[in-house]
Amino acid sequence: MFTRKNIFSSLLFIFSLLITGCATTYAPDNWLPDTDDVPQNTHGGWIALVTQEAISQSDEVWMQYSGEFIALDEDNVYLLYDSLYIIPKNIITESVVDIDQKNTGMYALWVILGSLSTISNGYYLTITFPLWLIAGIPTASGESFRDMHAEEYPDEIYWGNINKFSRFPQGVESINLSDLQPIFNDIE
Amino acid sequence: MKTFLIFYSNACIRILILLLSGTLILNTSCSGSRIERTTFPANEVIYMKGSEEIPYIKLHMNNGELYVLSNWEIKEETNLVTGTGRHMNLNREVLNEGEFSISLQQIILAETNHISGSSGIGVLATLTVITGIFTIVCIVNPKACFGSCPTFYASDGNDYIVQSEGFSSSILPSLEERDVDALYRINPVSENFEIQLRNEAYETHVIRSANILALPKPIGGRVYSTPGGDFIQAKNLLEPTQVIAPEGDCSEKLCTFDGNERFSAADSTDLAAKEIIEINFNNVPSGEIGLVIAARQTLLTTFLFYQTLAYMGSTAGDWFANLERNSTKFKTLLENPRKTLGTIDVLIENENGEWEKVGEVGETGPIATDIKIVPLKSMSKGKYYNSNESQHKIRLKMTKGLWRIDYVALAELVDRVEPIIIKPSSSFPQKINSSNVVELLTNPDSLLVTFPGDRYFLNYKLPADFTGYELFMESQGYYLEWMRNEWLGEENSARVYQMLLNPKQYYKDLAPQFKKVEAEMEETFWSSKYVYP
Numbered sequence: 001m002f003t004r005k006n007i008f009s010s011l012l013f014i015f016s017l018l019i020t021g022c023a024t025t026y027a028p029d030n031w032l033p034d035t036d037d038v039p040q041n042t043h044g045g046w047i048a049l050v051t052q053e054a055i056s057q058s059d060e061v062w063m064q065y066s067g068e069f070i071a072l073d074e075d076n077v078y079l080l081y082d083s084l085y086i087i088p089k090n091i092i093t094e095s096v097v098d099i100d101q102k103n104t105g106m107y108a109l110w111v112i113l114g115s116l117s118t119i120s121n122g123y124y125l126t127i128t129f130p131l132w133l134i135a136g137i138p139t140a141s142g143e144s145f146r147d148m149h150a151e152e153y154p155d156e157i158y159w160g161n162i163n164k165f166s167r168f169p170q171g172v173e174s175i176n177l178s179d180l181q182p183i184f185n186d187i188e
Numbered sequence: 189m190k191t192f193l194i195f196y197s198n199a200c201i202r203i204l205i206l207l208l209s210g211t212l213i214l215n216t217s218c219s220g221s222r223i224e225r226t227t228f229p230a231n232e233v234i235y236m237k238g239s240e241e242i243p244y245i246k247l248h249m250n251n252g253e254l255y256v257l258s259n260w261e262i263k264e265e266t267n268l269v270t271g272t273g274r275h276m277n278l279n280r281e282v283l284n285e286g287e288f289s290i291s292l293q294q295i296i297l298a299e300t301n302h303i304s305g306s307s308g309i310g311v312l313a314t315l316t317v318i319t320g321i322f323t324i325v326c327i328v329n330p331k332a333c334f335g336s337c338p339t340f341y342a343s344d345g346n347d348y349i350v351q352s353e354g355f356s357s358s359i360l361p362s363l364e365e366r367d368v369d370a371l372y373r374i375n376p377v378s379e380n381f382e383i384q385l386r387n388e389a390y391e392t393h394v395i396r397s398a399n400i401l402a403l404p405k406p407i408g409g410r411v412y413s414t415p416g417g418d419f420i421q422a423k424n425l426l427e428p429t430q431v432i433a434p435e436g437d438c439s440e441k442l443c444t445f446d447g448n449e450r451f452s453a454a455d456s457t458d459l460a461a462k463e464i465i466e467i468n469f470n471n472v473p474s475g476e477i478g479l480v481i482a483a484r485q486t487l488l489t490t491f492l493f494y495q496t497l498a499y500m501g502s503t504a505g506d507w508f509a510n511l512e513r514n515s516t517k518f519k520t521l522l523e524n525p526r527k528t529l530g531t532i533d534v535l536i537e538n539e540n541g542e543w544e545k546v547g548e549v550g551e552t553g554p555i556a557t558d559i560k561i562v563p564l565k566s567m568s569k570g571k572y573y574n575s576n577e578s579q580h581k582i583r584l585k586m587t588k589g590l591w592r593i594d595y596v597a598l599a600e601l602v603d604r605v606e607p608i609i610i611k612p613s614s615s616f617p618q619k620i621n622s623s624n625v626v627e628l629l630t631n632p633d634s635l636l637v638t639f640p641g642d643r644y645f646l647n648y649k650l651p652a653d654f655t656g657y658e659l660f661m662e663s664q665g666y667y668l669e670w671m672r673n674e675w676l677g678e679e680n681s682a683r684v685y686q687m688l689l690n691p692k693q694y695y696k697d698l699a700p701q702f703k704k705v706e707a708e709m710e711e712t713f714w715s716s717k718y719v720y721p
Contacts, residue, residue, distance in 0.1 A: 038223055039244040039301035042254055042280045099223055103308070110312045114319060121322040128319050139311045146308075147223045164227045168252055168278075170296040175252040181279045 025098050025148075026066045028184075035100045035147075043183075044069035044167035047079050049087055050094035062093070068183050069097055071168040071175075072159055078172060082182050089159065096150040097162045104144040111136035224302040233269070233298045236262055245271065246299040247290060252278030255288055267292045338393045338638070339555060340661050341384040342374045348384055349373070354395070354663030356553035357526075359493075360508055361394070362515035364666040367551075368401065368413050371659040372445070372482075372559045381648045383612075383661070387638040390670035395636045397664045398629050400648045401607035402657040409602060411658035412480060412561035415531075415549050419607060419660075420561055422478060422599035430468040431596070438465075445482050445559065445595035454488055454589025456703050459695035460528050463588040472580045473600050479534055479582060481549050482559040482595035487709040489529070489590070490554055491702055492695075496687055497669060501679025504671055525691035532591055534562050535583040543583055550591065557594050563601060589706070607660065612646040635665070 025032070027046035047069035050062055067081035077087045077095075114136060118128040149165070151158040163169050228236055238245065238260050247255040247269060257271030268289045275284040340352040352369035381400065387393050401419075403411040409423025431439045433450060441450040455461035500507045511518040531550030535543040547562035564582075584593070615625040620636070625644060628636040638644070651657055687694045 035222055035306075036303055038225075038303065039242075039246075040256055042246070042256060042276055099225075103306075107308055107312065110316075114312065114315055117316075117319050117323070121319060124322040128315075128322060131318065132315055135311055136315055139308045143306075143308045147221050164225050164299065167280075168248065169227055169299065170248045170250070172252075174250045175278060179278060 025102065025144075026096065027098055030101075032098060032101045038100050042167075044071075045097045045099040045162075045165040047077070048094075048096045048098075049077060049079070049092050051087060051091045052093055069162075069166045070180070071166045071172040072163050073171060073173075077159075078166075078177070080167075080180060080183055082184050084177055084180055084182075089154075092154060094150075094152050095154045095158070095162075096148060097165050098149075099147050099165055102143050102146060104140060107140035107143045111140050222304050222306060224304065226300050226302075228298045228300075230292065230295050230297070233292055233295055234262060234264060234267075236298060236300070238262075242300045242302055244273075244301065245269070247295050248297040248299065249294060250296050253283070254280070255290060257288060262292075269295070269298075337389075337391070337553065337555075337667050338395055338398075338663060338665070339386045339388055340369075340398070340663070341386060342371055343382070344373055345375060345377070350556050351383075352558075352661040352663070353553045353555045354398070354661070355665055355667070356551070358666035359669060360511055361666055362512050363519070364394075364396070364664065366662065366664040368417065369551075369556060369661045369663075370413060370559045371400075371661055372410075374659060376650055376654050376659070379650045379652060379654055381650050381654070381659075383646045383648065385638070385644045385646055387640055387642045390640050390672065392668040392670070393638040393642075393665065394667065395629065395638065395663065395665040396632065396634075397662070398612060398636075398646060399662045400610040400650070401660040401662050402610055402651055402654075403605045403607050403660070405656055405658050406602045409599075411605060412478070412559065412599075413660060414478075414561055414563060415547065419605050420478065420563065421602035421605055422480070422561060423602055424473060424600045425480065426469055426472065426598040428467045428596060429470045432466045432468075434463055442467075442593060442596045445557075447557075447594065449557075449592040449594045451486055451592040452589050454486075454587075454702060454706060455699065457696060457699050458692075459488065459492070459587070459589070459699050459702060460530075460692060461588045462530075462585055465584045465586075465593075467582045467584065467596055469580045469582070469598050472598060476563070476601040477598050478561040478563040478601050479547070480559065480561050480595065480597045480599050481532065481534075481584075481593065482557050483532060483550060483591050483593045484557040485550070485552060485554045486590055486592055487554050487706075488587075488702065489552060491705070491709065492525075492529075492698070493669075494675070495678075495698060495701070496684060497671065498675035498678040499680045499683040499687075501676050503679065503681065507684065521688040524689070525687050525694065528691040528695060529587050529590060531586070532593075533585040534564070535585055536564065537581060537583075545585075550586070554592075557592070559595070561599065561601075564598075607662075608651065608657075609662070610648045610650065613649050614647045616645040616647075640670075 025046070026048035032046060033041040045068075046066065048064065048066035050064050052062065065079060065081075065085055065087055067079035067085060070078035070080050070084065072078070075089055077089060077092065079085050079087065111132060115129060115132040118125045118132060121128045149158075149162050168175060236245070243258050245257050245260045247257070249255075254276045255271075255273060256276070257269070257273035260269060260271030260273075262269050268291060270287070270289045272287055273285070274282050275288065276282055337356045337358075338354040339350050340354065341348040342351045343349075351371050351374060352367075354369075355365050355367040357363065358365050358367075383398070383400070385395070385398060403419050404421075405411055406421040406423050409421055410425075411419055411421050413419055427443045428439060430437060431442050431450075433452070435452065438450045441448050450465075452463060497504055511522075531548045533545050534547040534549065536546050538544045546564055549560045549562050551558050551560075580598075584596075611630045612626050615629075618625060620628075623634075625636060625646075628634045629646070636644075650659075683694070686697075
C-alpha cells in the first residue's frame, strides 16, 4: 500500500510537471500537419490572436480570434475560420502561430513510463530517476513549444518573421479574397 | 588486474553518466525548432537548388495559386522551374497534377522547408538506453541483486548505517525465528533512541517484533551474545599477535573492528571446500575466556538461495507449500545443505595434539556484520595442550569464500546477564492500513507486513543511564522472497532434490556457475537495493 502510494505520488508529480510545463495548441485536432508533411502542406499555420478591449463594447475585456493564418499586410492580419477575419495589427496584444502537430503526448507518456521503469534500476534509480525528471520533462515541454511563434505586443519584426507561415506569404494585394472559402462552416 | 578492470569500468560508468547528464540537460534547451522555412522573392529564385533534404518547392503565384513540386530543378538557360506535383487554386483545390514547367516570370515567391531530426527523440532514447543498461545489469546477474531480510539502521553519530539484518534464514512462515544482533558500533546520545526499519529488496517481510535489548556493561568491558543466545559480559580484549590464512599473514585485517575484512574466493571446483585460519595469542589471561568474532557472510549463500529458487522456477510455490505442510520433515532436509556449508568452527589443540571443535559461530546474511563471543571454558581449564603457557593457538575452520571476518580477539568473561527488553514506544508513520505500527510490533499475535521500499522509524525509550548499557536488536518474523521472471528459465526440480539430498555434489556442480559471477556480485548486489522513485 505504502509502495503503491509512493508510485502514485511520483506519477502525479511527473504528470503535474508535464502539464504545467507544456504549451497549449489552439489549433483544432488534426488541422496541423505532421512535422514531416509540412513541406507539402499548402495551408497557412494556425494563428491565435488576442486583442485589446474593444472601445464600442465596454463589457468585453478582450477578444480572442483563431484560424488559419492567411496573410499580412501593412495594417492587418488576415485569418480564416468560418469567414475571413481582418484584425488590425495595432489592437493585437498577443499572437501565437503554430505550424505542425507536436508529439508532446507521446513524449509525456515516454517520460512517465521511462521514469517508472527506473524501478528496475535498484540503487542506480537515484541517478536514473532524477535524470528522467531533469532531462525528460524539459524535453517533453520543449516539444510542445517547438516551432511555435508567440509574442506579446507583437512588433513589425515579429510580423516579418511569421509572414512566411501564412497561406499567402506573397501578400493579398492581387488576390480576390471574396473567393476564399471558409475552412470551417459549422460554428456551434 | 581484474580489480583494476572493475574499478576502471565503474569509473567509466560514472563519468559516462555525468557526461550524458550534462549533454541531455543542455540538449533539451536546444530543441526550439525543427522546421526551417525559407522564402525567396522572384528575383532570387534563380539561385535556389534542390537537394535530398529539400525535396519540395512551393511556388506562389500572384493570384494566390500555388504549385507544389517534387524532383524540382531550376533551368537557368530557359528560366524555367520544372518538377512533378500539383497546381492548386487559392482555396487549395487541385487544378492539375503531373509534370510542370513554370516560367520564373510567373512566380512571385518560392518557398522551401527543411525538416531537421528530432533532438527530443534522441534525448528520450538515450535516457531509455541508460535505464536499460542498469536494468540489464540486474537481469544478466539476477542472483546478485539485493536480498536483505529486514534491515535495521541506526545512527553512528554521523550517518545511518546498517546495523542488523533480521532472521535471514527464515524464508517461510514455518521457519519464523528470533534473531539477535549486536548494535556494537552505536553510541546513543540520549534516552530516545531511533532505529530505521527498512525493506530494501523484492521481498515481503512479516515482522512479529522488533525490540531493543539493553544489557549492563561491566566497567571497562562490553557485553556479547553467544551463538547459544546467552549474553556475557567480557573485558580485557586481547588482539591476536598473528593470523595466518592460506594467503599469508592477515593479522592487520582482523585486529580491529573497522570494516577491513578478511575473505577469500570460493573454491573453483567445490563451493563447500573448507579452509583454515590459524590465530596466535600471547599472554592469554588465566580465567574464563571467550573468542570474540565479528563476521558476516559473503554473497555465496545469496547466490545459492536465488539459484535454488531459479531451479524451483514456476513450481516454487508448490515447493514452499509442501514445506509448510511437512515442516518438520523438510526442516530436516533443509539442514543438509546448511550443514554442508557450515558455520565458522572454532578449534583448539587438545593434549593429544589433535584439533578439537569447541564452538561455532556464524549467522546467515551478507549485509550486517554481527559480533559474537564463543566461550572457551575448556581452554582455560587446562584441558588443552599448550607448548608455551604464554601462547595459545586457535583455528577457525570454514567454507572457503563464505565468510568475511572483520575482527577476532580473546576476552575475559565476567558474568552472564539478562536483558531488559525495550519495545518500540512510537513510530513514523504511526499507522499502516489503519493499524498502529507499534501495536503490531508489540502484540505477539499481530504482524507488521512490509513491502519493497517501505521504511519505518521506530523509537525506543532507553534506561536513564543508557551509556552503561550494551544494545542489541532483537527481531522475530519471516520473509517471502519474490520470484523474478529471469529465474523461471532455469526450472529444474532434479537440481532441487539434489540440493536437499546430495548437497555435496550440488555445491560441486554449481561451482563453475558461481565463479563466473563471483567477482562482480558485491558491486551488483549493493547497487540493486530497492529504492523508492
